[in-house]
Amino acid sequence: MSSIIPPDKKQLRACLLCSLIKVPGFANQDPIKQEQFLKSGCDNCESLLGMRGVLDRVLDCTSQHFDGMIAVMQPSESWVARWQRVDKFEKGIYAVSVQGTLPEDIEEELEAKGIRYRPRDGSARD
Secondary structure (H helix, E strand, C coil), rough: CCCCCCCCCHHHHHCCCCEEEECCCCCCEEEEEEEHHHHHHHCHHHHHCCCCCHHHHHHHHCCCCCEEEEEEECCHHCHHHHHHHHCCCEEEEEEEEECCCHHHHHHHHHHCCCCCCCCCCCCCCC
């Protein structure tokens, strides 16, 4: 199990749209760990953000600055997933909060698709 969990948080990035945490997948990393944002995009947001294979997009749509981690195995049945607003997403490791925002042009793309962007830093309130 220890080979799956990265030993250093510096290797991790969180999606700015859904807060899913992955290893970014830069070229100088272990090939096994490259099966992450760069290789497969975001499990929840790939159709919206298009990170797969585009390093600049990965850097724009993810942040290495986040607080806390939550392992979600059954998102639809978890009160924590509901509280974090990830209950409709894939199982995985999610950040409690993510510092940073999507670039304005990406926000506009989301808006054109009818998606309301809520920053994951806790600043957005209903």
